[in-house]
Amino acid sequence: MTSQLKKMKNMLKLTSIDLKKVKTETLIIPVCEDKTIHDSPTISLLIKKAKQLKEFTGKKDDKVIFYDIKEVKAKRVMFLGLGKLEKIDAEALRTFAGRAVKKCMKINLTEVLLAGPCGKNIKIAIASVLEALMEGAFLGNHIFDKYKKEKKLKPLKRINLLVKADMIKKYNKLLTRISTVCAGTILAREWVSTPSNYKRPEQFTRSIVAFAKKENLTVRVLNEKALKQKGFNAMLAVAAGSQSKARMVILEYNPKRAGKKRIALVGKGVTFDSGGINLKPTGSLEGMKADMSGAAAVAATLITAARQKLDVRVVGVIPIVENMPSGSACRPGDIVKSYDGKTVEIGNTDAEGRLILIDALSFCIKKYKPHTIIDIATLTGSCVIALGEKIAGVLSFDDELAKAIELSGEKTHERCWRLPMPDDYKELLKSDLADIKNISSSRWGGAITGALFLSEFTENARWAHIDIAGPAYIKKGDGYCGAGGTGFGVRLFCDLLDKI
Ligand code: BES
Ligand code: ZN
Ligand code: ZN
Numbered sequence: 001m002t003s004q005l006k007k008m009k010n011m012l013k014l015t016s017i018d019l020k021k022v023k024t025e026t027l028i029i030p031v032c033e034d035k036t037i038h039d040s041p042t043i044s045l046l047i048k049k050a051k052q053l054k055e056f057t058g059k060k061d062d063k064v065i066f067y068d069i070k071e072v073k074a075k076r077v078m079f080l081g082l083g084k085l086e087k088i089d090a091e092a093l094r095t096f097a098g099r100a101v102k103k104c105m106k107i108n109l110t111e112v113l114l115a116g117p118c119g120k121n122i123k124i125a126i127a128s129v130l131e132a133l134m135e136g137a138f139l140g141n142h143i144f145d146k147y148k149k150e151k152k153l154k155p156l157k158r159i160n161l162l163v164k165a166d167m168i169k170k171y172n173k174l175l176t177r178i179s180t181v182c183a184g185t186i187l188a189r190e191w192v193s194t195p196s197n198y199k200r201p202e203q204f205t206r207s208i209v210a211f212a213k214k215e216n217l218t219v220r221v222l223n224e225k226a227l228k229q230k231g232f233n234a235m236l237a238v239a240a241g242s243q244s245k246a247r248m249v250i251l252e253y254n255p256k257r258a259g260k261k262r263i264a265l266v267g268k269g270v271t272f273d274s275g276g277i278n279l280k281p282t283g284s285l286e287g288m289k290a291d292m293s294g295a296a297a298v299a300a301t302l303i304t305a306a307r308q309k310l311d312v313r314v315v316g317v318i319p320i321v322e323n324m325p326s327g328s329a330c331r332p333g334d335i336v337k338s339y340d341g342k343t344v345e346i347g348n349t350d351a352e353g354r355l356i357l358i359d360a361l362s363f364c365i366k367k368y369k370p371h372t373i374i375d376i377a378t379l380t381g382s383c384v385i386a387l388g389e390k391i392a393g394v395l396s397f398d399d400e401l402a403k404a405i406e407l408s409g410e411k412t413h414e415r416c417w418r419l420p421m422p423d424d425y426k427e428l429l430k431s432d433l434a435d436i437k438n439i440s441s442s443r444w445g446g447a448i449t450g451a452l453f454l455s456e457f458t459e460n461a462r463w464a465h466i467d468i469a470g471p472a473y474i475k476k477g478d479g480y481c482g483a484g485g486t487g488f489g490v491r492l493f494c495d496l497l498d499k500i
Contacts, residue, residue, distance in 0.1 A: 008186070009179045011158060012138055014130075014172060015113070016165040019043075019072040024160075026112045027074040028100055033058035035085040037117035046071060050079040059083060063103065074113070078103070085121060091413045093124075093132035098140025098480025104156055105141070111158040118164065130171055131178060133161060135491075138182040140480040144193045177308065181494045184304030185487035187211065191296040192473060192485025196272035196289040200244040201320045204271055204292065208249050208299045208318070215306035218252035232363070234338040234355040235319050237346065241276055241329025242322035248360065249295075251302040251316040255309065262313040263497060264370035265302070266360045267489075268353045268377030269295030269320035276323050276349030277331055284381075290485060291353070293472035294376040295320060297489030304494055312497045317364040319356040323349070335434045339363050340457055345431040347439035353379045354438055354450055358457040365461050372401060372500050375454065376466045376489050382446030383419075383467040390471050391415045392488065395451035396464035404500050405464055405492070414492040416466065419447055426452050466492075 019027065019042050030037065031047050038044055049066070050056050056064040062081030069077060080100055082088055097114070104112050116133060118126060141155045163171070191199065191207070199207070205221055212219045224245040227236055232248065239246035249269075270291035274280060280288070295318045302316040330336070334346045336355075340362035344355065357375055364373060383393040392409070394416045396402040402418045409416035428449050431437035436456055440449035451465045468488050477483040 008183045009176070011141065011156070012134055012175060012179055013158065013160050014163050014168045014175055015160040016163055016168055019074070021073060023073040024113045025075050026104065026109050027072060027077045028104070028112055028114045029077060029079050030082045030096060030115065030117050031058040031062070031079050032082050032088065032117075033084050035121045037082070037085070037119045037122050038115065039119045040115075042071060043115055046077060047079065057081070061099070088122070088124070090124060090128055090132040093129060094136035094413065095479035097133045097136030101137050101140040101156060101159065105143075105153045108154070110154075110156060111160070112156060113160045113162055115162045126167075127171065127174060130161065130163070131174060134175060134178040135182060136480040137161070138179060139185060142186045142189065142482065144190060144482060144484055147195070180307050181304055181491055184300045184307070184494070185490045187303065188293075188296040188300035188487035188490050189481075189485040191300070192290050192293050192487070194289070196322070199271050199292070201239070201242075201247050201271055201322055202244060204269065204295075204320055205247040205249055208251075211303050212251050212299070215303050217302055217306050218254065220250040222248040222250070230339070231337070232339050232359040233336045234344055235321060235359040237330040237334065237336045238270075238276070238323055238352040238355050239321035241326040242324040244271075244322050247320045248363075249299070249316075249318040249320060251299065251318070253302050253305050253310075253314045255311055255313065258311050258313045260313070261371045262315060262368055263500065264315045264317065264364050264368055264373040265298040265493065266317045266357060266364055266373065266375040267294035267296070267298030268292065268357055268375070268379065269318050270353060270356070271320065271322045273323045273350070273352065274325060276352060277325050277329050278348045278350040279325055280350060287473055290473040291378050292320065293378050293468055293485060293488065296485065297376050297468075297487070297493065300487065300490045301493040304490060305497065308494075310497060314497065315364065315368050315370065317360045319360040321352075321356055323352045338457065340366075342436060342456070343434040345434035345437045347437045351438045351450070353377050354453045357454055361454065362457045365459055370461065372462045373458065374405075374464045374466065376468055378469040378472050379465075379467045380446045380450045380469055382450070384470040386419065386447055387417055388470060389474070391417050392471050393447050393467040394418045394464060395421050395448065395467070397421060397455070398462050398464065401462060401464050401500060404496060405466065408492050408496040408499065412491040412495050414471070414488050416492070419451070421448060421452055421455065425449055429453055
């Protein structure tokens with residue numbers, strides 16, 4: 001285990017202390033607007049006092065702080081509003097915990113004690129309440145300030161979650177799982193937030209390899225020579241314009257106890273998508289450092305699976321390139337022979353994600369014959385137009401697999417919505433000169449035609465495609481995620497892996 005991971009894991013603790021006896025610096029009490037959600041008499045009494053103030057009713061985001069009060073041995077008690085009971089679901093609790101942590105950071109606190117709600121009024125299972133609070137607190141306590149000289153906010157050193165004594169043992173396993181999965185999400189977030197000049201393909205590859213090796217994953221990297229030799233020509237066409245060479249990273253997690261069944265994850269790793277010769281306009285270029293979010297999600301999921309010692313065999317295939325225009329770049333109209341032998345006409349060099357993914361998908365299916373293969377990619381602007389910035393698109397011919405992804409999406413709040421893949425839309429990808437074209441002849445339905453293009457390279461595999469162009473990145477932080485990469489996909493996959 002890395003020391004950074006150890007530090008992160010020790011950050012969150014379950015504790016059960018007597019508030020009247022044990023001294024704490026800061027006690028945070030979540031307060032519901034209309035019902036009681038605590039069964040400790042001391043806490044109930046304190047809430048009653050807080051609610052006597054006109055300015056505090058328990059409305060969402062209400063806040064009031066009491067100092068040095070006699071009922072508890074805390075320097076300060078911070079009451080935070082959760083809103084009406086009927087509105088409190090897992091996501092509301094994650095957001096609540098994330099915001100609470102941010103508020104504490106802003107006033108330079110280092111250690112807090114958060115009173116976990118547990119009264120009978122709460123309709124969600126106690127395990128889900130704790131899980132949501134832990135996730136929100138852990139993820140909300142992350143700041144990406146690596147590139148700032150002046151670090152204004154410091155993450156809290158310790159967040160204690162106050163629970164009943166008999167719950168500590170029962171939920172400590174849950175705590176370990178959540179901490180590991182959230183540390184994986186943060187790893188993905190940091191990769192995505194890293195500027196493109198610090199993660200050019202060779203560098204991004206080295207970073208993934210370093211983390212993967214620490215967790216004893218089997219690591220293989222195909223360099224440009226190997227890629228050429230093996231015929232990854234669609235992928236190489238995308239990389240051709242960049243000074244930085246293409247890489248294919250293959251991570252294998254092979255736990256001893258697992259059977260033969262193998263799940264494959266494939267992630268789009270474009271470290272910067274300028275559009276290539278079909279250069280993107282100003283306004284569309286700025287977010288394109290995040291075009292490797294699929295790759296980040298896949299690498300972080302494998303690393304997390306190993307840290308968790310999951311009982312599932314997983315392989316991650318991660319094509320990494322930079323899409324740049326130059327004298328050596330591929331051109332619209334070029335025809336390339338993909339890894340599986342089909343020829344592709346490059347109608348638009350900005351539809352580069354699908355070019356690197358088809359080579360990765362066919363290679364992965366041929367070499368590993370996975371039980372299920374899922375690719376995750378910031379593939380199309382159309383998907384963002386269809387579903388907005390917070391929901392990913394899921395495209396699959398397999399109803400059961402699509403449903404399982406949607407369900408894990410609901411559970412983790414990494415929301416996924418299925419889009420159709422009608423057979424007749426394949427017409428739109430016809431090329432006069434090659435076997436297929438990388439863009440559609442229609443302006444509309446780009447998320448669908450993007451997926452249909454991929455599907456031509458998935459043979460008969462049980463496959464799904466997740467388009468995360470919307471939710472991979474946020475410009476403005478909120479709740480339990482700061483501005484930048486969201487790590488979308490890691491929590492989703494960690495929930496999904498042993499269910500498919
Ligand atoms: N990386 C983009 C997709 C994207 C758009 C990601 C917005 C995040 C936010 C992708 O490579 C792309 O440029 N897609 C084109 C495809 C088109 C040329 C067929 C698109 O969606 O416009
Ligand atoms: Zn593009
Ligand atoms: Zn792209």
